[in-house]
Amino acid sequence: MQAYLLAPRFRGNRAKQIASAVLLAAALVLSITARMVPGFAQWYSTHLYPVWVGSLGRLTGYLPFSAAEILLYLLLAAIALRAVRSAADIRKKQAGYKGAGWDLLLLVAALCFLYVVNCGINYHRDSFSECSGIQAEEYTADELKAVCQWLTDKVADYAGSVPRGPNGGMVLKLDLEDNAAEAMRALKDEYPELEGYYPQPKELMNSWILSVQNLSGVYSPFTIEANYNGDMQDYNIPFTACHELSHLRGFMQEQEANFIAFLACSGSEEEAFAYSGYLMGWIHCMNVLYRADYDAWEEVRSQLPQEAEQDLKLNREFWAEYDGRIAEVSNRVNDTYLKANGQSDGVKSYNRMVDLIVAYYERDGR
Numbered sequence: 001m002q003a004y005l006l007a008p009r010f011r012g013n014r015a016k017q018i019a020s021a022v023l024l025a026a027a028l029v030l031s032i033t034a035r036m037v038p039g040f041a042q043w044y045s046t047h048l049y050p051v052w053v054g055s056l057g058r059l060t061g062y063l064p065f066s067a068a069e070i071l072l073y074l075l076l077a078a079i080a081l082r083a084v085r086s087a088a089d090i091r092k093k094q095a096g097y098k099g100a101g102w103d104l105l106l107l108v109a110a111l112c113f114l115y116v117v118n119c120g121i122n123y124h125r126d127s128f129s130e131c132s133g134i135q136a137e138e139y140t141a142d143e144l145k146a147v148c149q150w151l152t153d154k155v156a157d158y159a160g161s162v163p164r165g166p167n168g169g170m171v172l173k174l175d176l177e178d179n180a181a182e183a184m185r186a187l188k189d190e191y192p193e194l195e196g197y198y199p200q201p202k203e204l205m206n207s208w209i210l211s212v213q214n215l216s217g218v219y220s221p222f223t224i225e226a227n228y229n230g231d232m233q234d235y236n237i238p239f240t241a242c243h244e245l246s247h248l249r250g251f252m253q254e255q256e257a258n259f260i261a262f263l264a265c266s267g268s269e270e271e272a273f274a275y276s277g278y279l280m281g282w283i284h285c286m287n288v289l290y291r292a293d294y295d296a297w298e299e300v301r302s303q304l305p306q307e308a309e310q311d312l313k314l315n316r317e318f319w320a321e322y323d324g325r326i327a328e329v330s331n332r333v334n335d336t337y338l339k340a341n342g343q344s345d346g347v348k349s350y351n352r353m354v355d356l357i358v359a360y361y362e363r364d365g366r
Contacts, residue, residue, distance in 0.1 A: 013102045016106045019109070020108075021109075027109075030117065034121040044125070045250035050196055052118055053196065053224055056224050057197065058199065067223040067225060068227060075107075082103060119221035128260060129359075132191050134356055134360055136352070136356050136358070137359060139355075144289050145293065148289050151285055154282075155278050155305065156305045158274050159275065159279075160307055164307065170272065170311055174272060177241075179270055180200070180245060180273075181245065183238075183242055184260075187267065191263070193249065203228055207229045207231040207232075210231075216240045217229060217240040226248065227244065228241050233311060235311045237276070238268075243260070245264075246261060261277065263277075264277070265277025265278075266278055266281070279308060281357055285358075
């Protein structure tokens, strides 16, 4: 009688084993193909990936909250309940607890598959630089200084006109979600590779999750959503939202996502977006100029308007609250992740957007 009652569980475990094996095998084959077969990742990114964005991404895009965040909470709750149930099975010497391991394997397999088809393959597609023709080239410190001066002037143009709060920091008083999607859609005429469906980016209900990891935003390949940290200084938010949305066009390289966000924000008719784009570009470019020519950096740095100085001060104070072991571990994990996906510079690759901004300035920005 006991064996009869357990038989359905064993049959269920067998199905989980088969499903897990199929999903993991598919993820592995697709990953290897993307790396080894020329042209496959580009074809996939421009033909199949947009289908997932237009279906699953559109579905989750209708939700007013981050589906990824809610699913994370539900997953943690389910794991806790499954652990309690398995512990009870062990105490009763029942075989049901063995299914917990297969449940976990199936979950991992499903997540691996979703990651590969909605993110991993895209790391091996043609870069935005190749698609757009904006090619990064070597440049001198003087050329970089000219770019920094241009960005400083642009920041000054907008710093005094954006809304500000009692503490002097910029305050977003517009519909961030709709304007971010619109800023990305506006790029399609000049950059056809960015044409496509853009859902609204989502602010996490509990942005602390990102703050403790020193993250301003995250793209969820499991729900095809662009999520951002709503607790950070407002000048960061438009740029971050556009950065995460750029991943929905298949451009996963962080330096390119930063550059696309710069293009989207700086080209927006909304002053808050333009200010966000130019100030974030200024920060990245000035960091590189600091190392290349300190005297030039000091000269340009002194010209930053006081309003922008206050934004930077508030930003430093915000992130200082979260400096700690979790942030350090998160940075190491992110560094390893980027290197594993072909970005040999790791987290330093975020600064490579400077190369593209300089190339853009030389071509169009003067």
